[in-house]
Amino acid sequence: MPVPHLTTALRGPILELEKRILESMPAIEHWLRGKWQNHTVPFYCSVDLRNSGFKLAPVDTNLFPGGFNNLNPEFLPLCVQAMMAAVEKICPDAHSILLIPESHSRNIFYLQNVAILQDIMRHAGMHVRIGSLLPEITSATTIHLPDGNTLLLEPIQRKNNRLYVNNFDPCAILLNNDLSSGIPEVLKDLNQIVIPPLYAGWSTRKKSQHFSAYDSVAQEFSELIGIDPWLINPYFSPCGKIDFREKKGEDCVATAVDEILKDLQEKYTQYGVKEKPFVIVKADSGTYGMGILTVKDSADVYKLNRRQRNKMAIIKEGLSVTHVLVQEGVYTFESINQAVAEPVIYMIDRYVVGGFYRVHTGKSIDENLNAPGMHFVPLAFDTSCVLPNHSALPDSAPNRFYAYGVVARLALLAASLELERHTTVRPDQTLTTLQS
Template sequence: MSVPHLTTALTGPLLDLERKILAAQPEIEHWFRNQWQEHTPPFYGSVDLRNAGYKLAPVDMNLFPGGFNNLNPEFHPLAVQATMIALEGYCPDARRVLLIPENHTRNTFYLQNVAELAKILRQAGLVVRLGSMNPEITESTTLDLPDGGQLTLEPIVRMGKRVGIAGFDPCVVLLNNDLSAGIPAILQDIEQTLLPPLNAGWAVRRKTQHFTAYDKVVEKFAALVDIDPWVINPYFEHVDGLDFHSRAGEDKLAATVDTMIEKIRIKYEQHGINQVPFVIVKANAGTYGMGIMSVKSGEELLGLNRKQRNKMSVIKEGMEVHDVIVQEGVPTFEQINAAVAEPVVYMLDRFVIGGFYRVHTGRGIDENLNAPGAHFVPLAFASPLSTPDCDGSPDCEANRFYSYGVVARLALLAGSLELE
């Protein structure tokens, strides 16, 4: 089982980087096998990639991926197989799984994702029930889904050192809830296998920790493939002590942005890149595209109006933002039907199981696409084979996707270092 062939939005000559990755395919796969003997991959994950032509880099890694409903149904067998392999590693005799989704029950697209995830688990031979931590769910509650299906949520109960549902005692508890609001008491010190672990949630995890781990992974990988680490790694800095309402820390943030813009400009000169550098400032924890700005100079952060400050100061679950990651902006030159697109690659255990394009008609190549108005286009199989086409022309779609799968797995490996 290996990386599925996908179509990408890109056509045209393969980049120097992609050619190098393809040429080193046997070494790369051998290297990954060794890494996975030393490190346990997260149960699942999704990685947002940006392909700028001169650079292919992850800009975010989610350890509680939603969006399984956006994957191409043809990937389903891969996902089922990967689930079986993952559970053999964690809990060989697993039979019953409690899947805990996010608390928001009104987002039907999210619920469709939960249904898809439950289906994958069931087809891997498990009994699956959905346990909710939402205080409003006090009894078995059935919700209708956009595709005509239904989902039944039941309240979670704690029994000694175990959690479950009345009459259902699971061996494995799988979180599809990123714990933005904090670690709930009901999940602390349980004896069951809990995936991902509590320290993977945004109550504990920070994006800067992830990219620090990613730096280490890339250093080794770049030496293996003989590339400049920068072509797969965005610069980043951590800025804390911020308060967007009272403007505390604003000067420090602006200075950090200017220093990074200068650093990127020097790299662009070295590589002969004719682009205007930009950076993304985003909350150091959390998801859903909240608390994000794209800026081309520190000055843009000094005069934020109230609306912009409000937007930056609060993320999911109303959590206040006091520290941010300042990340090198990677423009995307991928487009679908003239709209800007970025690939999101999904993994289960150590396997790529598919992905989709996040497409936004109202955003530019240097903007965050994870925003209201985005839609999703599944990445399709380009061919039924499951390895890169080493005899095909370098820019055949399968080969182009191979490098996406490699960079996504590097981010996944960084995720496993973080969790350790």
């Protein structure tokens, strides 16, 4: 699947970063292998990156990734191999898995993702059925997909602390539901393995906790290859007790914006960056690009109109925003046909299995691209992120994708550390132990 020509406004620091990553490949891979001997890798993960030409950094990490339908079909064998490794590590005797998706009965694109995920697991040797949490799914329901395939949704039943669907008693539950609205009672206290663990959902997890973990990972990695950690790490600060509608908690946000903008200006001056620094204010949990605001001056925090306040006050599932993450804004200078683009990297277990570009003609280089828009176009990578070309330039497609894969795996490692902090067990214990 060819990708249209991608143009990037090249800057000195990012070329040097890509060169350093390429030269340090043996040390990087050895370092990462050592980390996975001591830490439990999340089952699967997607990471949103931004490439500003002078910086390459993750801006969001999703532990219940949708969008497998946007990956290059040629990478299906990579996905299947990685899925085999993930299942064998967590539940070596697993042969039947109940997949529980989001409650998006009308989102055909998401349901195509579910179908691809089911297909990957079937190719990995699993019996897979799909159990729906939707109350209106009271009997087996066939969904027809645009590609001609179908998806069978079945009502979940619970008995003796086990979930099952008709004539199917699975040995493990795979969630593709981020639990934004809380943990349903039906999922609690099961005697089946649940992956990812329930505490990985957005009802428990916070983005600020993830980036705190990423901060330590980026620092250690930067020392390993000899770079300024800022080149791969966005500044951030959490703020709690926020009520945008009642204008409560604004001082915390404005102060954080001021501090980050000041630090950013120093870095921009150091690296000769001419652009104006900016900050993203977003809900400290949740997905789907809701509750996000671009800010270039702390005074803007106090000037939000009613529509902006309402937009910031509510996220997915109609939940109120009470905590926000104030995060360094990372420009994206990647574009396809004059539309801004950002890479999204997908991993199963510790393996990068592909990615795609999120493209939006209705957004600018300093805005969130994970937003509704008729021009949103996912463009699958035509080269995997695992085969750099050492004889090519550092910014050639295979090498740039390898750099993307490295930074995404740093975010994956941070997610591992983040989840360990939610438990009281040793980090070398397995995920099976964590959930027993």
